[in-house]
Amino acid sequence: MTEEKSEGVPFAGTSTSRDAADAVEKVSSEIYDLLGVKGKASENSAGVTGCEGKDPKTYFRVFHPWSFKAAAVSDQAKAMERLKSELPKHGWKIVRYGPNNSKNKSVTLTADHDEKKVSVKVTNMEKGDAPMLSLDLVSGCYKVPDGKTVEHF
Template sequence: MLWLEYISHPWDLTPASTTTAELDGAMERLKRELPRHGWKVVEYGRDTSMNKNLSLTADNDEKKVSVKLGAHAKDTPPSLGLMVVSGCYQVPDSQQVQHF
């Protein structure tokens, strides 16, 4: 997706306890399940960082939103980074904002 203007929403989720295998398993499940809910996985694999974090990028064209996730399994504590990017739009006078 390409937007001239956009809003990004970053989060970092830190589980109470987790392992590299558990984070990688969560990423595999997301890769498998997101397309069943209208998402298209456009990138999946290890990033170029020293830790070779597993990352996933997916777009939802219907909702005009993208998400980038990164499993930071080797960080202390391990975490799952999440960035949601959505376009900026003006709602036409005859319509209402959809809340998710």
Template sequence: MWSLKTKQRAVVLPLALALASITGCGMDDSGQSGSSVPAAGTKSLDDATNDTQRVSSDLLDLIKVKGKASEPGPRVSECGDGKDREKYFQMRHPWSLTPASGDELAGVMERLKGELPEHGWKIVHYERDSSRNKNLRLTADHDERKFSVSIVHLAKNEKPKLSVTVVSGCYQVPEGQRVDRY
């Protein structure tokens, strides 16, 4: 029998992997086509962490549902595509929002689909996923901020919630610095 934590990982990991391919606006370091993860500029790990937290906080404000948000903050991951892992990194911030009542999530995905574009987000996907529960999933990119988000409404969970994964583009650390945590 799966524990709740195992079930959450089973949802978050595929989402993170899907986002890794979706955040690819198909740009390389110069902003040109080629790479699967867009370049996000030069930034320190601390600044990138703060930017990622700010994006997550902005999204939480847009969701407009009171509830308990999960605690873990953003983490550093590799950009992939053969990029030097001491110079290049990506931020990932998986979190969830569990309201007091699942009824509070009714209509939130449709509302987000309409409101996110007003805040610079481009809706990339809005569909039911292939899981047994046919969860509603929204994926959006913010080209200016170089972030992507996947929001899944887990309506049939014991406690209905939104599962959110925020992923940045690929940052390069400033000259003389290196990525020292994964």
């Protein structure tokens, strides 16, 4: 993500909090469609947070954490491999893929979409009591339109 940056975070444009949250949730839906395995996604809503070093009444980022529980635990690895191959075909750049530093060495994929100014981190949490994919999306830094203030939710 290359345009104007603040603390390494790209400028995502001008938007209301609600419209930006809707856009990030739409990106989550697109990623869900790429998983390619049967299962159930959590129904978490997007939220709004500040942009480090910027006026919190004017600048914000959107985050959308959610999870996916595959119908079969073995399908989680298939979904991760599918994301690794399919995301680049849809404008994503994979910036990291492999085991993380956790005790379980869970496979984690991190990807950026420069055009949409969104990053995603997907962790295959297949070991443990509740196997699932954990997905965390975060937008670049938005500015609200003139005369508006950031709506936090």
